[in-house]
Amino acid sequence: MARSNLKVFSGSAHPQLAQEISEFLCVAPGQARLQRFPDTEVSFQIDENIRGTDVFIVQPTSRHVDANIMELCVMIDAFRRSSASRITAVIPYYGYARQDRKDKPRVPISAKLVANLLSAAGANRILTMDLHKAQIQGFFDIPVDHLFAAPVIIDYLARQNFPNVTVVSPDAGGAERARAYAKRVGADLAIIDKRRSSETGAAEVMNVIGDVRGRTCVLQDDIIDTAGTIVKAAQALKVNGAERIIACAVHGVLSGPAIERIELSPIEKLIVTNTIPQSEACASSSKIICLSVARLLGQAIRSIHEETSVSSLFV
Structure with missing residues (x-):
């Protein structure tokens, strides 16, 4: 099964999971350099040609939530400017999901803000797992595949x-x-x-x-x-x-x-x-x-890449 134009890249949050997904899909991990400047700014460079490639970025926005979200946005922007055909943010854990409504006066809806950031950065699709509230899918104006573990x-x-x-x-x-x-x-x-x-x-x-x-x-x-x-x-x-x-x-x-x-x-x-x-x-x-949920995420990535149904995984 040819997947020459499928690439799985990893942020710094969970490289082991990205490696497991790549092994399941039998594809080489994407080559890139993700570093930080002395003042903690994110530095990211793609080390291979990804023009026309179907790119999947694995980055849960967990511990060090804000830093991981910023990393993900910077990576998405780099792939968009490098002419990737489609960019899917694979977010096994979606940070800020518990702030999904105004349950007190004068508070933000941070889950919606993060959705806006990812869309503005250039993500074409989101693949996530067990959102705290399923209606967070509606915060996005791009397709969301919501898996369950x-x-x-x-x-x-x-x-x-x-x-x-x-x-x-x-x-x-x-x-x-x-x-x-x-x-x-x-x-x-x-x-x-x-x-x-x-x-x-x-x-x-x-x-x-x-x-x-x-x-x-x-x-x-x-x-x-x-x-x-x-x-x-x-x-x-x-x-x-x-x-x-x-x-x-x-x-x-x-x-x-x-x-x-x-x-x-x-x-x-x-x-x-x-x-x-x-x-x-x-x-x-x-x-x-x-x-490990690597196999489940890998199956979803394969279905998205091959334009086949992901519905069988939504159980």
Whole structure:
């Protein structure tokens, strides 16, 4: 299958994922130099002719979010000015997705601002995964392919043969996603009624809705940041008689005290994907399992390049 005009380039955020995608597609990684001047300005130069090439730039906008977004915009601009036929920004983790609406007076909608920046830089298409809210796709005036890591996580869970499984949503907002997981693995569903303190904004678990006594509970979320919510949810499940607690999330941001909290919690295993590169502390944790989404992204890139349907991956 000829893909001579397909090139996968990587920003500095996650070169390992870009390498895995290139290997899956059997293409050589794109040659470019991404550096920074002493004052931290981005310096980028493409080291090969990409005129008429279908370019895919792999760059999650995770840790050091602003720097990674700026890198991505500079790279897109370079490819546009070098006459690439199409530029697809592959953003496994879309930063600022949690700022998708005005939920307080006089605040920005930063998810829309980032969409505008990427479009203005010259991106022709966006390939992303598990947006915090699906309606963020509508912030773009260019095509967006929105993948889900559910098949990767569900396949792993199915191979573990956990008995008496109940999939648990840590809040009411994630109930639809948890229901989809429960249906795919043939499990029961429970929901945690989470409320936040009006003074501190900290999550306070109130009630567990559903039967979890003596069950293997799989806590399912899209993003785990400081792990405060997921740990409190696990503690509530333990109080309500859960036998084992497994947590899973697509995006393991795991910032601040997250890993320490996970280690001290009743959570037996935390399953995340490599949409975000994991720190050394995360990699050395015996509780954290990281699954690769390179194959899933590679399949989508191949379909986009060959102009075939990507719909089969939207599950």
